[in-house]
Amino acid sequence: MAKMYDISMLIHPDMQVYKNKDEKRPSFETTSDFQTGSAHETKIHMDAHTGTHIDAELHMVPNGRTIEAVGLEKLVRTCRVIDLTGVTGGITKADLEPHQPKAGEFLLFKTRNSFEEEFNFEFVYLAADGANYLADIGIAGVGVDGLGVERAQPDHETHVALLTKDIVIIEGLRLKDVSPGEYFMVALPLKMTGIDAAPARVVLFEGVGSLG
Amino acid sequence: MAKMYDISMLIHPDMQVYKNKDEKRPSFETTSDFQTGSAHETKIHMDAHTGTHIDAELHMVPNGRTIEAVGLEKLVRTCRVIDLTGVTGGITKADLEPHQPKAGEFLLFKTRNSFEEEFNFEFVYLAADGANYLADIGIAGVGVDGLGVERAQPDHETHVALLTKDIVIIEGLRLKDVSPGEYFMVALPLKMTGIDAAPARVVLFEGVGSLG
Numbered sequence: 001m002a003k004m005y006d007i008s009m010l011i012h013p014d015m016q017v018y019k020n021k022d023e024k025r026p027s028f029e030t031t032s033d034f035q036t037g038s039a040h041e042t043k044i045h046m047d048a049h050t051g052t053h054i055d056a057e058l059h060m061v062p063n064g065r066t067i068e069a070v071g072l073e074k075l076v077r078t079c080r081v082i083d084l085t086g087v088t089g090g091i092t093k094a095d096l097e098p099h100q101p102k103a104g105e106f107l108l109f110k111t112r113n114s115f116e117e118e119f120n121f122e123f124v125y126l127a128a129d130g131a132n133y134l135a136d137i138g139i140a141g142v143g144v145d146g147l148g149v150e151r152a153q154p155d156h157e158t159h160v161a162l163l164t165k166d167i168v169i170i171e172g173l174r175l176k177d178v179s180p181g182e183y184f185m186v187a188l189p190l191k192m193t194g195i196d197a198a199p200a201r202v203v204l205f206e207g208v209g210s211l212g
Numbered sequence: 213m214a215k216m217y218d219i220s221m222l223i224h225p226d227m228q229v230y231k232n233k234d235e236k237r238p239s240f241e242t243t244s245d246f247q248t249g250s251a252h253e254t255k256i257h258m259d260a261h262t263g264t265h266i267d268a269e270l271h272m273v274p275n276g277r278t279i280e281a282v283g284l285e286k287l288v289r290t291c292r293v294i295d296l297t298g299v300t301g302g303i304t305k306a307d308l309e310p311h312q313p314k315a316g317e318f319l320l321f322k323t324r325n326s327f328e329e330e331f332n333f334e335f336v337y338l339a340a341d342g343a344n345y346l347a348d349i350g351i352a353g354v355g356v357d358g359l360g361v362e363r364a365q366p367d368h369e370t371h372v373a374l375l376t377k378d379i380v381i382i383e384g385l386r387l388k389d390v391s392p393g394e395y396f397m398v399a400l401p402l403k404m405t406g407i408d409a410a411p412a413r414v415v416l417f418e419g420v421g422s423l424g
Contacts, residue, residue: 006403031259044258045256045257059253060252076216156250188414193223197253201413202400203288
């Protein structure tokens with residue numbers, strides 16, 4: 001089989017969460033065990049934006065489309081990992097231009113975020129001018145290794161520039177072990193409807209021709 | 213690209229849940245919206261055994277292994293869908309023998325469950341003698357289209373026969389639109405640790421050679 005990379009974040013109560021907010025920590029509630037019953041069962045409580053997840057337009061746009069609008073045909077496809085590990089702060093148009101993004105491409109940004117397991121308030125994000133540049137080119141989607149594609153933007157320009165153009169956003173990837181280059185991506189969010197995001201497991205297969 | 217089938221159950225508050233128990237219904241809690249903030253956010257509350265999911269040994273075996281023991285190498289592989297739509301009640305050794313299960317195979321059982329969106333207390337399940345037959349052959353895994361691989365077994369013989377032999381169990385598949393035959397399966401549970409199951413999204417690709 002083609003070599004596979006799991007680029008998803010582990011979900012557990014002590015994982016990193018956005019701005020270290022306690023109310024965003026996932027929790028696992030044991031609802032039955034072998035003292036109280038004959039089976040062990042767990043209830044999961046987690047923010048839809050926990051760990052690796054896919055944003056819906058509704059997340060940042062009033063009356064925006066909900067998560068079922070991001071069909072699997074947009075998430076199971078070729079993609080390209082680009083090396084942005086030298087960037088601090090916002091990823092700008094100038095950082096992206098050397099990589100020559102093309103219309104229809106799905107780009108995954110490998111940054112220093114992938115090497116950090118603690119939440120970093122100064123995480124690398126996609127600056128508004130970078131987002132507008134990619135939206136104008138007409139990329140199909142972007143995957144980032146921070147828990148947000150943006151930060152410190154009161155009007156959420158980066159999210160809005162992408163989501164209103166139907167550009168997919170995957171957040172919370174782990175790309176430490178993945179070299180830049182082309183892959184076949186299978187990004188599978190839980191099959192949910194009506195909400196602003198869905199947690200996902202994402203894998204990459206080496207070799208663009210896989211499944212082609 | 214190879215034709216893809218999404219064989220996952222839609223997760224929403226009105227979906228079917230085991231024995232129609234209200235405490236097993238998933239719920240979506242809006243934690244921020246555009247009246248209270250500048251983003252729309254949702255907290256998910258769901259049983260780990262909701263909809264399409266993968267069981268860990270701990271679910272039915274005291275001190276059993278937890279969900280991270282089911283590695284992706286067991287879930288991303290070829291599989292075979294077999295037609296058991298004629299079966300009512302328990303799937304027995306006699307029902308399985310004509311399909312000639314082989315060691316190392318991952319079998320998905322297409323039954324009348326796949327055609328029902330309401331919980332049916334008489335859902336088709338894998339009888340203990342069928343489970344023992346498959347465990348003795350040494351299959352790698354089984355996927356069922358009921359919310360349980362068993363029912364009405366106080367000692368959970370079916371679960372125990374499979375899980376203690378490291379045979380993967382996927383429950384809650386939707387196989388209505390899938391013809392019997394061989395496929396490449398990508399079954400991706402959320403990347404969780406320490407608990408008795410994980411919800412999953414599962415897709416099949418036509419053509420066994422895909423990704424091979």
